[in-house]
Amino acid sequence: MDVLNYLLGYLGSVIYIISNSCLQSYLTDILIKKINIMSVLKVIEILGNSTESFEDAIQNVINEASKTVNHIKSVYVKDMQVTVVNNKISQYRVATKVTFDIKND
Known part of the structure; x- marks a missing residue:
């Protein structure tokens, strides 16, 4: 009976470790995916012109x-x-918003 209890206890510990490892791996994957989705972007306004x-x-x-x-x-x-x-376009002008990634490693 002692051997059976020992084996059941050991088996329970192994299952617990495996399930925690799987859970930890799953949560880590979710976190990594979440981190990869996140970006820090900044928007600035710039005026541009051209004669072309x-x-x-x-x-x-x-x-x-x-x-x-x-x-x-x-x-x-x-x-x-x-x-x-003189009835001809002399300059083309644009008002823009430029978006760029400020935290790109």
Whole structure:
């Protein structure tokens, strides 16, 4: 009877350790997935212009932003304007919001 109790106690401990390890592994996986989903982003507003096109004005915004920030994720164009001289477009202007990742390892 003592041997049976010993074996049952031992078996119970093994099952407990295995179940805790599985639970710990499961929780760790969830935590890692949660951490990978999280990002710290910042948004700045930049005005850009070009004598060529709106696309060139937006590219100028990206070029200027990339001089001081890294990991640019997107550029949202809030507003587009042109200046006209003698009935011709002389300048393309864009107001943008540039989003970038500030915590990218």
